Amino acid sequence: MALSVSAARLCRLAGRTVCPLSRSESPAASLLARRCYAATSTANGLQFKLDERTAHSSLDLFKKNTGIIYRILGLDPSHVQDNPQRFRDWAVVFGDEKISSGRHYWEVTVKKSQEFRLGVAEAMMSREDCVGTNSSSWVFGFAQRKWFTMTNNKIVPVTLVGKPDRLGILLDYEAGVLSLVDIGKPAVIHTVRANFKGPLCPAFGLWDGELLTHSGLEEPEGLK
Incomplete structure (x- = not known):
């Protein structure tokens, strides 16, 4: 039976995909196309692509697996290759690199x-959960024109005027710091502190439109 409009809206705000249905720049482009298998800082920074094996059936990968598009209908989950790493209930995808140390x-x-939602999650995080709803993931989110941080299902508002076209994510594993960066200044907008214990992956949740990732970048000068 179809969900009511209000029920469907509540599910979307919670991050759950209601109806799984078709899945279908510059000098930095060459860096994005290259895959780095060592999750350590280099002169060009951490490089990763999006891991199709983890992608929910409503998410379509494009631009050589550096971007994702949300499809309202998406593929029928029964038509998606069965993989224990795949998110079945939530529109989430992980990056294909694991981070166990360093600043990225x-x-x-x-x-x-x-x-x-943008952030990091433990590589072994349950695929039954959504990023931000457990103690294994730390994200910055945007919904209803408002920013927030979320971990262990606790939402904390983030004061940010407007919505930049592009943002930075800074992770310092040993310091237990995840920061959202205004790349125009550049400056840290907000920081989340945590005790990271296991390998982490870049993590993304998407329930509208599309996102494009840019890795292999050096950290802007002046960030702390």
Whole structure:
């Protein structure tokens, strides 16, 4: 039986995909196309692509697996290759690199989405959960024109005027710090502190439009 409009809206705000249905720049482009298998800082920074094996059936990968598009209908889950790493109930995808140490920086173009989550999650996080709803993931989210941080299902508002087209994510594993970066200044907008214990992956949730990731970047000068 179809969900009521209000019920469907509540599910979307919670981050759950209601109806699984078709899945279908510059000098930095060459860096994005290269895959780095060592999750350590280099002169060009951490490089990763999105891991199709983890992608929910409503998420379509594009631009050589550096971008994701949310499909309202998406593929029927029964038509998606069965994989224990795949998210079945939530529109989430992980990056394909594991981070166990060091300081890492990447950026995400968000101008074509109004509802998403960006951050990191433990590589072994349960695929039954959504990023931000457990103690194994730490994200910055945007929904209803408001920013927030979320971990263990606890939402904390983030004061940010407007919505930049592109943002940075800075992770310092040993310091237990995850920061959202205004790349225009550049400056840290907000920081989440945590006790990271296991390998982490870049993590993304998307319920509207599209996101494009940019890795292999050096950290902007002046960030602390």
